[in-house]
Amino acid sequence: xxxxxxxxxxxxxxxxxxxxxxxxxxxxxxxxxxxxxxxxxxxxxxxxxxxxxxxxxxxxxxxxxxxxxxxxxxxxxxxxxxxxxxxxxxxxxxxxxxxxxxxxxxxxxxxxxxxxxxxxxxxxxxxxxxxxxxxxxxxxxxxxxxxxxxxxxxxxxxxxxxxxxxxxxxxxxxxxxxxxxxxxxxxxxxxxxxxxxxxxxxxxxxxxxxxxxxxxxxxxxxx
Amino acid sequence: xxxxxxxxxxxxxxxxxxxxxxxxxxxxxxxxxxxxxxxxxxxxxxxxxxxxxxxxxxxxxxxxxxxxxxxxxxxxxxxxxxxxxxxxxxxxxxxxxxxxxxxxxxxxxxxxxxxxxxxxxxxxxxxxxxxxxxxxxxxxxxxxxxxxxxxxxxxxxxxxxxxxxxxxxxxxxx
Numbered sequence: 001x002x003x004x005x006x007x008x009x010x011x012x013x014x015x016x017x018x019x020x021x022x023x024x025x026x027x028x029x030x031x032x033x034x035x036x037x038x039x040x041x042x043x044x045x046x047x048x049x050x051x052x053x054x055x056x057x058x059x060x061x062x063x064x065x066x067x068x069x070x071x072x073x074x075x076x077x078x079x080x081x082x083x084x085x086x087x088x089x090x091x092x093x094x095x096x097x098x099x100x101x102x103x104x105x106x107x108x109x110x111x112x113x114x115x116x117x118x119x120x121x122x123x124x125x126x127x128x129x130x131x132x133x134x135x136x137x138x139x140x141x142x143x144x145x146x147x148x149x150x151x152x153x154x155x156x157x158x159x160x161x162x163x164x165x166x167x168x169x170x171x172x173x174x175x176x177x178x179x180x181x182x183x184x185x186x187x188x189x190x191x192x193x194x195x196x197x198x199x200x201x202x203x204x205x206x207x208x209x210x211x212x213x214x215x216x217x218x219x220x221x222x223x
Numbered sequence: 224x225x226x227x228x229x230x231x232x233x234x235x236x237x238x239x240x241x242x243x244x245x246x247x248x249x250x251x252x253x254x255x256x257x258x259x260x261x262x263x264x265x266x267x268x269x270x271x272x273x274x275x276x277x278x279x280x281x282x283x284x285x286x287x288x289x290x291x292x293x294x295x296x297x298x299x300x301x302x303x304x305x306x307x308x309x310x311x312x313x314x315x316x317x318x319x320x321x322x323x324x325x326x327x328x329x330x331x332x333x334x335x336x337x338x339x340x341x342x343x344x345x346x347x348x349x350x351x352x353x354x355x356x357x358x359x360x361x362x363x364x365x366x367x368x369x370x371x372x373x374x375x376x377x378x379x380x381x382x383x384x385x386x387x388x389x390x391x392x393x394x395x396x397x
Binding site: 003004005007008010011012013014015017018020021022024025026027028030031032033034035038169170171176196 | 235237256265269270271297329334335338349354390
C-alpha cells in the first residue's frame with residue numbers, strides 16, 4: 001500500500017504549497033452568502049404560503065386538485081418527447097395542469113408541477129417523497145429574481161428567446177443546483193434552479209426556460 | 224466564558240484544515256488546482272451552512288470530504304464537459320520503467336497524468352484509502368457504496384496506477 005502513498009506524495013511534491021497562514025475570510029463570506037440564500041428560499045416558501053393562503057390556493061398536485069387550474073386545464077397532461085443530451089432527463093412538451101403565477105411549456109420527462117404561488121413554481125419527479133412545494137431541494141424551481149439582488153450573478157452568457165441570460169454551474173452557484181437567470185418580455189428577471197439530477201447543460205436549461213411565462217400574479221422575493 | 228460563535232469555530236476549522244483539503248482535492252482532480260479550489264470553496268460554504276449540526280457530530284472533515292467527492296463526480300459527469308482535450312501534438316506515452324527506477328524515473332507530472340486515467344470514483348477510492356488513510360468502512364460510508372466495492376476499486380486503481388507508471392508488482396510489495 002505504501003508505494004501508492006509515495007506516488008500520491010510525488011504527485012504533490014512539485015506543486016506550490018498552499019499559502020500559509022490560511023486566510024479564512026473568503027470562505028466565511030461565501031458561507032454566509034450561501035446561508036443567506038438558503039434562508040431566503042425558506043422565507044420565500046413560508047411567506048408565499050401565508051400570502052397565498054389569503055389570495056389563491058397553493059400546493060397544487062399535478063393530479064389536478066386545484067379548482068382554478070382544473071377550470072382552465074381540464075385535459076390530462078399531454079406530452080410529446082424531445083431527446084435530451086446523453087444521461088440527462090429529456091424535456092417533453094407540457095400541456096397539463098398549471099396553477100397561476102407561472103406557466104411552462106416544457107417539463108422534464110416524468111416530472112410534475114408540485115405546487116406554485118406568486119413567488120415560486122416547484123416541479124418535482126412524479127411520486128417524489130418530499131411533497132412540500134416550499135421545499136426546493138432536488139427540485140426544479142422557477143422564481144422571479146429578488147428585488148434586492150444587486151446585479152446579475154457571475155456566470156456564462158446563455159440567451160433565452162433572444163434575451164440576455166446568465167448560466168451558473170453548481171460550483172459557481174455555490175451549491176448543488178445549476179441556475180439560469182434570464183430576462184423575459186416585460187423586463188422581469190427570472191431564475192430557474194435545476195438540480196444536478198436532471199443532468200442538464202446550459203442549452204437544455206435554456207430550452208426549459210424558453211417555455212416559461214411569467215403571469216401578472218408573479219411576485220419577486222426580497223432579501 | 225461565552226461559547227465560540229459559528230463564525231469563530233468555522234474560521235478556526237478553515238485555518239486548520241483548508242490546506243490539507245486543497246492538497247487532497249488536488250489529487251482527486253489529478254492536479255487540476257483550479258477545480259480543486261472550486262471544490263473546496265463549495266464544500267466549505269456548505270459546511271458553514273450546516274455547521275451547527277455537523278459540528279455537534281464532530282465529523283466536519285468527513286462532511287466536507289463527502290461534498291468534495293460528490294461535487295467532483297458531478298462535475299466530471301456534467302453534460303457538456305469534454306473528457307478529452309484537443310492538443311497540437313500527441314502526448315508522450317509513459318514507457319514501462321524498470322522496477323528500480325521508481326525513485327528517479329517518475330516525477331509528479333507522470334503520477335498526475337496516470338491519475339487522470341482512473342475513473343473519478345476509482346480515483347476517489349484510491350485517494351481516500353491511500354492518501355487520507357481512511358478505513359474501508361469509512362471510505363464506503365463516504366462514497367456511499369459497499370465495502371466490497373471500495374476494496375475492488377482500490378485494488379484496481381492501485382494496480383492501474385502501477386501499470387501506467389511501469390512499476391512492477393514485485394517492486395511495489397517490497
